[in-house]
Amino acid sequence: MISFEPSEEQQVVREAMHEFAEQVLRPASREADEASALPDAVLAQLHELGLVATQLPEAFGGGGEQRSPLTNAILLDELAWGDAAFAMAALAPAAFAFAVADQGTQDQQAEWLPRFCGEKPYAAALALVEPSPLFDVNRLRTVAEPKGDDGFVLSGAKSCVPLGDRAEAFLVIARNNGARDAFILPRDAAGLSISETEKNLGLKALPTVTLELERVEVPAAARLGGSDGCDVQQLVDRARVAKAAVLTGLSRAVLDYSVPYAKDRRAFDQAIAQKQAIAFRIADMRIEIDAQRWLSWKAAADLEYGRPATKSAHHAGAYAAEKAMWIADNGVQVLGGHGFIREHPVELWYRNARTLGVLEGMLSV
Amino acid sequence: MIDFELSQRDRNILDQVRQQSLVCRQYARHYDENEHEFPPDVLPEAADFPELAGEMLRREEGDSGLGVLGLLVTMGEHWGDYSVRIRRPKGTALGNAALRASGTPEQREKWRSLTLAMAITEPGCGSDPSQVQTTAVLDEGSDEWVINGEKIFVTAGCRAEGVVLWATLDRSAGRAGIKSFLVEKGTPGFVVSQKEKKLGIRADDTAAYVFNDCRIPRGNLLGGKEEIPKAGSGGFKGVMKTFNMTRPLVAAIGLGMGEAALDFTREHLEDCGVDLGYGGAASGQSAAAEKFQRLEAIYEAAKLTILRAAWLADAGQPNNLESSLCKAKTGAAVREITQGCIEILGPLAISRDHLLEKWFRDVRITDIYEGTGEIQRMIIARTLFGYTRADLS
Numbered sequence: 001m002i003s004f005e006p007s008e009e010q011q012v013v014r015e016a017m018h019e020f021a022e023q024v025l026r027p028a029s030r031e032a033d034e035a036s037a038l039p040d041a042v043l044a045q046l047h048e049l050g051l052v053a054t055q056l057p058e059a060f061g062g063g064g065e066q067r068s069p070l071t072n073a074i075l076l077d078e079l080a081w082g083d084a085a086f087a088m089a090a091l092a093p094a095a096f097a098f099a100v101a102d103q104g105t106q107d108q109q110a111e112w113l114p115r116f117c118g119e120k121p122y123a124a125a126l127a128l129v130e131p132s133p134l135f136d137v138n139r140l141r142t143v144a145e146p147k148g149d150d151g152f153v154l155s156g157a158k159s160c161v162p163l164g165d166r167a168e169a170f171l172v173i174a175r176n177n178g179a180r181d182a183f184i185l186p187r188d189a190a191g192l193s194i195s196e197t198e199k200n201l202g203l204k205a206l207p208t209v210t211l212e213l214e215r216v217e218v219p220a221a222a223r224l225g226g227s228d229g230c231d232v233q234q235l236v237d238r239a240r241v242a243k244a245a246v247l248t249g250l251s252r253a254v255l256d257y258s259v260p261y262a263k264d265r266r267a268f269d270q271a272i273a274q275k276q277a278i279a280f281r282i283a284d285m286r287i288e289i290d291a292q293r294w295l296s297w298k299a300a301a302d303l304e305y306g307r308p309a310t311k312s313a314h315h316a317g318a319y320a321a322e323k324a325m326w327i328a329d330n331g332v333q334v335l336g337g338h339g340f341i342r343e344h345p346v347e348l349w350y351r352n353a354r355t356l357g358v359l360e361g362m363l364s365v
Numbered sequence: 366m367i368d369f370e371l372s373q374r375d376r377n378i379l380d381q382v383r384q385q386s387l388v389c390r391q392y393a394r395h396y397d398e399n400e401h402e403f404p405p406d407v408l409p410e411a412a413d414f415p416e417l418a419g420e421m422l423r424r425e426e427g428d429s430g431l432g433v434l435g436l437l438v439t440m441g442e443h444w445g446d447y448s449v450r451i452r453r454p455k456g457t458a459l460g461n462a463a464l465r466a467s468g469t470p471e472q473r474e475k476w477r478s479l480t481l482a483m484a485i486t487e488p489g490c491g492s493d494p495s496q497v498q499t500t501a502v503l504d505e506g507s508d509e510w511v512i513n514g515e516k517i518f519v520t521a522g523c524r525a526e527g528v529v530l531w532a533t534l535d536r537s538a539g540r541a542g543i544k545s546f547l548v549e550k551g552t553p554g555f556v557v558s559q560k561e562k563k564l565g566i567r568a569d570d571t572a573a574y575v576f577n578d579c580r581i582p583r584g585n586l587l588g589g590k591e592e593i594p595k596a597g598s599g600g601f602k603g604v605m606k607t608f609n610m611t612r613p614l615v616a617a618i619g620l621g622m623g624e625a626a627l628d629f630t631r632e633h634l635e636d637c638g639v640d641l642g643y644g645g646a647a648s649g650q651s652a653a654a655e656k657f658q659r660l661e662a663i664y665e666a667a668k669l670t671i672l673r674a675a676w677l678a679d680a681g682q683p684n685n686l687e688s689s690l691c692k693a694k695t696g697a698a699v700r701e702i703t704q705g706c707i708e709i710l711g712p713l714a715i716s717r718d719h720l721l722e723k724w725f726r727d728v729r730i731t732d733i734y735e736g737t738g739e740i741q742r743m744i745i746a747r748t749l750f751g752y753t754r755a756d757l758s
Contacts, residue, residue: 002429003368004676010367070367138645233644259749274757276739279746286745287670287694290687294669295662298369305370314643315662322659360646 004297010071017075020049021082029083032205033348036197038089038163039205046090047121051075052097060109061117067098069238069300072365073245077293080249081256084352085205087246088363092162092206095126095239095364096171099182103230107221108184112169123163126235127170127185127211128361131159137173137236137360142213144174144181152176152223154183154191154216162362164209165197171224172213173232173361180232182224191216202348202355235361237299237309240317242363244296247324247356251292254331254349255285262334272334281330288323295319300365321357328353369669372427375434378420382438385414386445390720393446396568397723401560403524404449404568411451418454430679432610433672436617440668443621444628447727448568458521459483460529462611463545467588476547482525484516484574491518492740494531495540499576501532503591508583510546512554512576520734522572523560526550529587530574538593545587554579565726612688612735613674616695619731620667623699626724627664630657630706633713653709660705667691667698686748693741696732703728 006014028042055072056062072091079087097116100108115122130141142156154174161170170185185192195210224230262273262282272278299316302309328350332339339346371379388410396404421434428434442450460481464473490496499514512532519528527549535542548555559573634641639654647655670691677684703725707714714721732738747757 001368001370001372001427002433002672002676003366004673005367005680007366134646134648136646136649138642138649236644255749263750273746273750273752276743276757279750279757280739280742282749283693283742283745286749287690290670290673290690291666291694294673295666297367298665298669301367301369305368307370311643312665314658315665318647318659319662319666 004294006070006074010068010074013071014074014078017078018081020045021079025079025082025086029086029205030342030345030348032083032085034342036199036204038085038207042086043089043121046086049090051090052094053117055094056097056101056113056117057109060113062113067101069241069303069365070297073241073296073300076242076245076363076365077249077252077296080246081253082249083205084246084250084349084356085203087249088162088203088206088356091242091363092126093122093124095235095362096124096169098238098364099126099171099224099230099235100184102234103182103225105221105226108224108226112184115168123167124169125162125164125167125171126239126361126364127158127161127164127172128236128239129158129160129359131157131210135360137232140173140175140180142172142174144176144183146177147217149220151217151219152183154185154213154218156213158211158213159198160200160208160359160362161211162206162208164194164211165207170211172211173235176229179229181229182232182235183218184222184224185216185218189216189218200355202351202353204351233310235364237313238303238364239361240313241296241299241303241309242365243356243359244292244299244313244316244320245365246363247320247353248289248292248296250349250353250356251285251289251320251324251327254327254346255282255289257344257346258282258285258331258334261338278334281334285327285330288327292316292320292323303365324353325357369672371429371437372425374420374425375428375437378417378434379437379441381414381417382441383444385451386441388414388451389442389445389449392449393568393720393723394717396446396448398717400562400567402568403570404453406453408449408451414451416452430676432613432675432679436613436671436675439614439617440621440624443618444625446568447566447618447622455480458525459611460525460527460547462614463529464547464587466610467545468547469589472547472584472587472589476527479526479549480521480524481547482519482522482528482572484519484522484528484530486518487515488517492737494543497531497533497543498536499530499532500536501534501544501546501586503534503583504580507580509580510583510585512546512548512579512581514576515558516574516576518561518734519572519574521570522574523557523570528574530576534591535593541594544591546581547585547587548576548579548581552579552581565723565729608736609674609684609688610678612692612741613671613678613684615731615735616667616671616674616692619699619728620664620671620695622724622728623664623667623695623702626703626706626721626728627657627661629719629721629724630660630709633710656705656709660702663698664702667695670694686745689736689741689744692736693738693745696738696741699728699731 054063054065055067058064100112144152147153172183172185191214193212197207263271265272295316299312302312331346332350338344458480460483501510533542554577556575558575561571674684674687674691
């Protein structure tokens with residue numbers, strides 16, 4: 001049945017996340033961007049929401065709630081309306097935790113999942129992106145060579161690894177005999193070197209790092225899913241849906257800021273909102289926000305009900321990347337000179353939209 | 366519960382529509398090239414296809430709403446052809462939608478079996494219907510309205526058995542003075558003056574009408590309210606309400622053809638061995654594959670905005686903004702999709718041996734009729750800003 005009706009719980013989540021985004025995230029957004037730092041207080045409050053832990057099995061200390069990609073898309077949309085970097089900091093550990101919960105062996109689940117369910121924020125991340133031009137998840141350069149029967153040797157480099165400054169473990173995606181696999185790597189693995197925090201165009205409040213893997217030896221038990229391996233494409237699909245939801249929230253932030261500005265700002269004896277050149281741009285923002293959101297819901301629904309989701313996730317991610325960039329670009333234009341000044345948040349959203357659009361594999365739903 | 370998957374019953378209905386459409390498509394080229402002919406009301410193959418209306422009306426647990434399903438069926442029919450139908454049902458033209466939206470119960474009952482065109486546009490007014498010049502003057506002696514004026518771009522104007530037209534009781538009253546009247550074919554003073562020659566949708570007749578002292582019964586004023594409401598009292602909004610359902614409908618019509626263009630292009634790309642994998646990055650793909658996937662996403666996005674507008678209507682919620690939104694989105698989407706498909710396939714695509722060039726011509730009207738893309742954006746912007754027509758036009 002075609003239905004756009006969120007469940008009661010999803011509506012409650014949306015309202016609560018919106019309030020949190022408005023009261024906690026938005027006010028802290030600019031300062032964190034200027035400082036290129038994730039404030040501990042914000043991170044602690046995000047952790048208190050229990051976004052990751054509530055969706056992990058009770059047996060490992062989690063809340064045991066049914067995982068819902070749709071609910072996660074809705075909450076990411078709201079959090080990102082407040083600030084995209086904070087939304088990503090909240091859900092970056094989910095890319096590790098959900099992957100282990102979905103595809104890990106019993107032992108891997110027992111070892112890693114309880115860590116996400118403690119009092120303090122636990123940082124771990126998916127390491128997918130690589131620091132080479134034309135990065136493509138289908139053409140990874142990081143390689144895992146089997147080492148007899150008892151392990152693998154990982155070589156290569158990973159970049160844009162979220163929370164990498166503090167993450168205690170990484171889920172490294174590598175090419176293994178033509179296929180792709182994921183390997184759980186503790187921070188102190190021999191041969192793994194972790195860079196200083198990267199200096200990026202946008203999402204500056206989200207610390208990211210580069211990992212250099214110089215013949216890092218891992219036991220066979222570190223391979224996600226054990227001897228069966230795992231479905232890496234599913235991790236990519238989930239990350240793309242999450243990215244689409246974040247971009248939708250970012251786009252709404254731009255629209256919500258542009259509307260009152262255009263009504264308030266006057267030129268030639270009229271509010272600029274009364275001029276078609278401005279009004280039509282803003283109408284197009286509204287159109288493309290709906291389009292982004294429904295595409296992300298469609299892909300999230302495919303994941304939620306266990307249907308093939310690679311195509312819908314691709315569409316959701318690619319479409320949102322293009323349209324959020326267009327919306328942020330036009331938000332800057334509506335504000336004119338003020339769009340270029342750091343007193344207003346629109347230039348920040350413009351940088352964040354460009355940054356986020358090219359990233360892969362940082363989140364999960 | 367949010368979901369986008371159809372029930373098995375609904376899928377069966379759409380499968381049957383698809384089978385019918387494959388038959389209709391065989392006639393598509395003929396009626397495009399022979400613009401003066403009308404496709405038959407019933408095709409010779411009709412006996413092979415059961416009526417679907419009863420099956421559609423029977424909604425069960427898990428089925429989609431009737432509005433949603435109706436638009437998906439509309440898409441499926443237009444995937445076959447814009448005009449050719451296995452059986453052309455009576456009473457499904459735009460004037461019928463207006464009758465349903467604003468006629469009195471007696472009027473709806475009296476005229477429901479007629480196919481009714483809708484006549485708004487005039488030689489001097491299109492997007493701004495407040496400029497309607499056609500007049501209706503009440504002759505109290507004979508209890509008749511006397512209509513004078515010209516209407517153009519009347520969809521199905523030749524085929525229709527009657528027309529719902531917009532005329533003004535008082536030009537100085539602006540939009541408030543505009544009323545809808547029903548005129549049956551054969552009424553003295555009502556002449557079909559011309560059949561237009563068009564870029565696309567050629568099998569769909571488009572007519573021009575002249576009304577010269579055309580007299581109709583007093584009861585033919587739709588809704589029956591003869592007084593002119595005060596300006597700004599919302600009297601005109603009632604007239605415009607019709608569009609909340611017809612805009613998603615014409616969007617679905619356009620998108621059905623856009624889907625046909627995509628399916629045709631996908632088939633040829635696959636035949637040529639172009640890999641349409643969705644897993645990787647744009648940079649790792651051929652330009653053709655990347656462009657095609659982009660068009661496909663635009664199609665999916667437009668479709669979801671249409672279904673959203675229909676779903677709101679099914680749920681009894683207002684969908685004024687969403688019906689404009691889906692119309693604006695789809696009007697632009699089908700232009701980009703069909704233009705892009707031709708670009709991807711190259712010279713093969715412009716041959717009239719194939720239907721792609723026809724879909725390219727046919728969809729172009731989507732962003733024009735039933736409110737241009739610009740009008741839709743105006744409506745959306747007014748809603749966002751809380752503006753009236755006086756603030757933004």
